[in-house]
Amino acid sequence: AQSVTQLDSHVSVSEGTPVLLRCNYSSSYSPSLFWYVQHPNKGLQLLLKYTSAATLVKGINGFEAEFKKSETSFHLTKPSAHMSDAAEYFCVVSDPNQGGKLIFGQGTELSVKP
């Protein structure tokens, strides 16, 4: 079965410093991977997706993620954090054995200090 593991439940950075949110996946197939963001009291929003094209994927708001098959990782990065980036981030994998059902990680809460 497909799964994702988000290695940090909480990450804190200072404004203007880089962001790294880590995600490892488990998949028997070439996976489809995604990152979603959830701001407080809001629904989830798709940040970016990887579907076996370019391994470096660019998303909205300056975020990007790199698919590394050898490391089974799909870490989310941003060169410079902004206060508005404070939110919960979810790494997600699609399971083809379950009709493409999305499997969500437990989430990483990102705090940004001024």
Place this chain on the structure above:
Amino acid sequence: DAGVIQSPRHEVTEMGQEVTLRCKPISGHDYLFWYRQTMMRGLELLIYFNNNVPIDDSGMPEDRFSAKMPNASFSTLKIQPSEPRDSAVYFCASSFRVPNTGELFFGEGSRLTVL
């Protein structure tokens, strides 16, 4: 576009009462999903529809939960009778592509508290 619209945003009820959550998907989207989010279990898919037909309801916790989609622009999730362990945020999402493309559009959620 107004996005996915859910109502009510907040619901507080007593154990044993019936709860109905409502969702209006984005026009033109033919997939609709109901998710539940809790601290303990994270995000769980309860059920999803394609063209108003339930495709996978394996995530529905038990018979107390039911979902319907009478037309392309409206869906309900009903809990009867409600229990304290049903307290959670319930999200509706819609998509115009098959689920594995991952491009779901979420509503802002309905926060349910069962006392």
